[in-house]
Amino acid sequence: MADTRKNTQGSKAAGGWEALYASGRSLIASGAPMSGAKALMKANQPDGFDCPGCAWGDPEHGSSFEFCENGVKAVSWEATERRADLSLFARHSVSELAAMSDHALENFGRLTHPLRYNRETDHYEPVDWEVAFAEIGSHLNALETPDAANFYTSGRASNEAAFLYQLFARLYGTNNMPDCSNMCHEASGVGLTQAIGIGKGTVRLEDFEQADAIFVVGQNPGTNHPRMLGDLRRAAERGARIVALNTLKERGLQRFADPQRKLEMAVGGSARIASDYFQPRLGGDMAAFRGMAKVVIAADRAASAAGEKPVVDVAFIRDHCSGYEDYIAAVDATSWEAIEDQSGLTRAEIEKAAAIYLSAEKVICTWAMGITQHRHSVITIREITNFMMLRGHIGRPGAGLCPVRGHSNVQGDRTMGINEKPSTAFLDALANVFGFEPPREHGYSTIRAIGAMLSGEARAFVGLGGNFARAVPDGGLIEAALRRQELTVHIATKLNASHTMPGRHGYILPCLGRTEIDVNSQGKQQLVTVEDSMSMVHGSAGINPPAGTHLRSEIAIVAGIAAATVGSARVDWQALADNYDGIRDLIEKTIPGFDDFNRRVRMPRGFDLGNTARQRVWKTVTGRATFYTGALPEKTVYQEREKRADRFVLQTMRSHDQYNTTVYGMDDRYRGVYGERQVIFINPADITSLGMKAHQRVDIHGPDEDGVNRVAKGFKLVPYEIPQGCVAGYFPELNLLVPLASVGDLSETPTSKSIAVRLSAASG
Structure with missing residues (x-):
């Protein structure tokens, strides 16, 4: 039964004791309150790890308490003592896992072994790392063209992992690098x-x-x-x-x-x-x-x-x-x-x-x-x-x-070349440093990648982090698209819904988290780097023991797949996986702004990557900052909607108890919602116009001009301070209402903040 605590929206300040209580609950719920608390003391510190909670900049003074409720949740979520071990996958078929909620899947805890999908038994089963790499390389090389593969990236990947990942994809022969930037900024x-x-x-x-x-x-x-x-x-x-x-x-x-x-x-x-x-x-x-x-x-x-x-x-x-x-x-x-x-x-x-x-x-x-x-x-x-x-x-x-970016290194990933439309200068630099001709044709953005998966043009999906199936719009389409892939590979710390949609050959490869110690073959701890929203680059080194003995770093996994797919003639992948300083040396040679990278990143707080516009140097077509001189849109979606009481414009958003697609819990206390997520925020006057009552259940009907029936059923009306005609609710639950074809002009970003919807009394 849903929690019925009184809606207190707007009546209290954010933060305060509520934030401390919530942080404490997160630490206790993780099953590792002491190790989680210890880890937090090293979050965003010069000798610690970068908090995976967001990309907000760190202060120069480096306060030992420079973390927040989001950071506590992110760290405790990763530092949990729960394990999604082999016994879990022996007990549950993939079909059974697919019927579980996102929260339940991630709550099983950390993945511990590399897994391979067995279509005959409908179970994930253990596989040796080297066998997995060899098989993945074989499947990729069997595709009719490199452009039949998509290499997706979440913004949690480090600079070093992202650089190796894009280098591998381009040596393989494609610019198909859809990423989370395509869907947000x-x-x-x-x-x-x-x-x-x-x-x-x-x-x-x-x-x-x-x-x-x-x-x-x-x-x-x-x-x-x-x-x-x-x-x-x-x-x-x-x-x-x-x-x-x-x-x-x-x-x-x-x-x-x-x-x-x-x-x-x-x-x-x-x-x-x-x-x-x-x-x-x-x-x-x-x-x-x-x-x-x-x-x-x-x-x-x-x-x-x-x-x-x-x-x-x-x-x-x-x-x-x-x-x-x-x-x-x-x-x-x-x-x-x-x-x-x-x-x-x-x-x-x-x-x-x-x-x-x-x-x-x-x-x-x-x-x-x-x-x-x-x-x-x-x-x-x-x-x-x-x-x-x-x-x-x-x-x-x-x-x-x-x-303000979301994921902690989404900006850094772009700097490293995770971009389906790389610049000529970047590709020229790759060619000069590595001695090969990288592909020049633009690749698939996230939306175009899904279209290619649906049409059959794309036959393989490799995901470096993230929960692709829950992050993208038109959620009803993506499961079929993933299952039709010849190959799906997910590099992840925890189980999520995307993993329950394996292709003909499916793999889950468990990696170290940001908070965990990463050592090389000589027992020396490795350092990775990230770039925040203010173009500051700094180091990150974990302090917790790995969640399992079979885990490998993202860098080691990317290197293993790359070596098995494109070979090591041009790049010594194993040497780079064993010493991340070598990756940074290559970044320094390839990307402007990273001079003396290995030394500067070990300085307290890292270094400023620089920003030409901040220096009033304008790298535009005219060489000057350029005013936009066009008119306003002829009509917004709000203005286009029919003037009827049941017509609204929807925005999807996070609750306070989630980070991107990761749902930590069912509360959104700043908006007065407890114990559930199937809610729709609406102006009280609109509830009256509908002839309904607060907390009544409604069905939300999305755009159907393309013949697709998009309906989210059984959502509770929550009165809220929002303009009349506008409503709001949580993703990923409402992503199914966002048509794949509804994207921003020039950006191809899903229009998740302006979707025309209709409300009706809940059926049943």
Whole structure:
């Protein structure tokens, strides 16, 4: 039975004792509270491991308590004493495992042995490592073309593992490297590259200590990257204005009680985060920023007419930008009526937000997947960049653009070449260093990879981490696609749903986790590296004993498959697996910015990889920062929906008790939900319009124009502070409502934040 504790949404601060209690429960539930607690003391430390919880930057001072509830859950989840050992796979067939929930599968604990699927018995059975490598290599080499294979990557892989993985795939002969970036921040990479010449944010963590205003857009730090709340709180305490633009009212953006402040914990205190909170409709953020730009331009004209100092940064625009006059024309051509209708905000609200921007000398704008998962996400990010360029808030201290990544090394993986559309310069470097001609034709993104799997063009799937089947849209299609593969290989720490969908030949290869000690044949501990959202590269070395004697590192597994598939004539895979310094030497030769890699990464806090836009060097087509000069979208999904009471726009999101597809538990306490996940958040007025009652069960009907019947059944209506016509619920449960073909323009990212749905009383 579902927990019926009272909905307390918005009534308490985020963090505080609740966070400590939840952290303690996670440690106890892991079955390893002492080793988990010991591990946490080394999280994000110069001589410890990088927390797998998120990609938020680490402070220079290296506090021994620089971790959060997310980090506790991630570490205890990995450090569990539960084992998914051979007895589990002897007891349960794959069909039986497939009928279990995601939470139940991962709760079995750590994988301990390499496994091979036996189709006759429908069981995974143990296999020797070298036999598995040889068989996988044989299956890959038997494909009619290398482009029949997909090499998927999760953002948890280290720089070293990612570099070897892409090198192997390109030596094999393909650029088919779909990854988790395709499904989250692809729009950020595309939009920023077009605008400023680099697909990364321009700020360092220290900039948050200097900013006068911070715009937090389309993100929920309290759940997705809680350590960010500490930096936002410190900024608010010194007087910076924190402006939240987010469709849902989120507790973590309103107030935060820092569990690391003893006095505050003792007296039950907390501090306000957002000075101002605005709730645009789903898909309305671009219109909101266009409206704020309209206010800035009007203020600049008024200043000019009065003979006063310009409001816009004339020198920055003159010396560094192109397209400014055309952008002004586009803003002038956009009516306030269109801006208000599309954004869902009033002109007065937009003018208030713009006034904060105008009063600040240093502004940061930070965003996440609430911005990137719409059809028009790329031009929304271009509009955000336009807004920041108006007053020169790029390339100076205390100001800049900050897309906040999810997985701890998703940005680093891209830097290492995990990209289905590699640059010519990167491929040329591979050719020069390794003496071969890498494939030049673009490979499959995640969405295109699924299409190729469905059509039969793709026949093999190799996954370096992640839970592919639960991460992708149109969940009803992917199981059949995976099962039709000639080969499926999953490199993983725990069992998940993707593993229950084996191809004709299926393998699960268990790897070490980030918290575990990795030693080479000489007994020397190995070090890996990661890159955070602020382009800082630092080392990571585990402290816990491995979960089993048969585990190998991700690097050793990739090297083993590569040696068995492409041979060792060009690359001594075994030598690289035995000494990661050798991999870093190759990275240094291949990728700019990694000079003296092995020495610098062993320095406390690592090193800054650098950012050309932060230095006001623009690697764009024009050699200048470029304004986007187009119009707003003709209509958002919200505006396209029929004006009927049962029609809504859905966004999928995480609960507070999950990280990406990993579900730690059934609670989402910041939103007042306990003991279940089949809920749909909705404005109370919309419940009335439906003729329904709070907590009634409904069926959610997704788009069906393509003839696919997409229905999520039996979801509970939860009243929430969200604009009318907008609803929200959790992924992966609602991924089945997101059509595979519904993707962002230019990014091909699933439009998981703007799906047209219909609600009806639950059947049955």
